[in-house]
Amino acid sequence: MTVLEDSPFVRACRGLPVPHTPVWFMRQAGRSLPEYRKIREGVGMLESCRRPDLVTEITLQPVRRHNVDAAIFFSDIVVPIAAAGVDLDIVAGTGPVVAEPIRAEADLARLRPITPADVDFVTEAVKLLVGELGSTPLIGFAGAPFTLASYLIEGGPSRTYLKTKAMMYGAPDLWNALLARLAEITLTFLRVQIDAGVSAVQLFDSWAGALSEADYRRYVMPHSSAVLRGLVGAGVPRIHFGVGTTVLLEAMGQAGADVVGVDWRTPLDEATRRIGPDRAVQGNLDPAVLFAGWETVERETRRVLAQGRAAPGHVFNLGHGVMPETDPEILTRLVALVHEVSGNREVSGT
Secondary structure: OOOOOOOOOHHHHHHOOOOOOOOOOOOOOOOOOHHHHOOOOOOOHHHHOOOOOOHHHHHHHHHHHHHOOEEOOOOOHHHHHOOOOEEEEEOOOOEEEOOOOOOOOOHHHHHHOOHHHHHHHHHHHHHHHHHOOOOOOOOEEEOOHHHHHHHHHHHOOOOOOOHHHHHHHHOOHHHHHHHHHHHHHHHHHHHHHHHHHHOOEEEEEEEEEHOOOHHHHHHHHHHHHHHHHHHHHOOEEEEEEEEEEEHHHHHHHHHHOOOOOOOOOHHHHHHHHHHOOEEEEEEEEEEHHHHOOHHHHHHHHHHHHHHHOOOEEEEEEEEOOOOOOOOOOHHHHHHHHHHHHHHHHOOOOO
16 A cells, blocks of 8 residues: 555545544635735736646645645636636636636537646646655545536526526536536546546535535436546545535435535534445535634534544545635644544544
């Protein structure tokens, strides 16, 4: 077994015994860190993602500062669809904005398959990071077909997903053709990261919580499964995460994940009951708790750790990404607390 395979993070993903519960944070590399804001001054988000030197430094920043058990590759879920020929930009304060949304069958021609050469900057950055990280695993990631489709159809972020759902219900052939193309692009993007040396991958279906379970299973799950099951034999754990997905947890596990990420709305012991006893869980401290004072942070962290013991493996995380206003010192203290409490097995809900 390699050093990375034997790391607490990878072992927890596989449901194996660990010396302590591993911890990392979604969006741990980013706006909460002053060193990140400094290095990004005057550099657009897409440009940052395409510069291996910047990607490497930004990915390493929270590892140095917080002593987390895994690094998450610094990128954005729209990077592969930009590489596929879509004219888009990541607008500060808004998010991805697509110049010409996909609304008709003819629009699919603007979304071509990608090759590893289209994202060679990713390969270079991952290799640089693996060399720098040593025994700390690197997590690769991509956006799931539904979440990517929502940006492409709406033209940007949405609260209602009206155009997305209208296509899903009203033009199922176009819908399935679009999501199949996105699944192909996503699978290629994840394979590039795995081939370059990441130790695990996470598929973000951030907005899947907008769906009912029946609609998820009918319109979305087959395409997410095409990605996750396409990585069978790749040798790395597969994590699947969405927000507001309480009713979808069982299906998201069945889609092909080894680890199901759980947001803060569902206690991990209840999530494990829904997902089943054969998959690890990841999560799920509410990011807002980090603003409530250390006594509250400690109490809620102990609760999450206690509930996580119901699963065969638990990776501690927040229930969504780190908020920009978060005090980095709280995150550093939180990592130390998780290591101390889980290492001593003095896990208590009180």
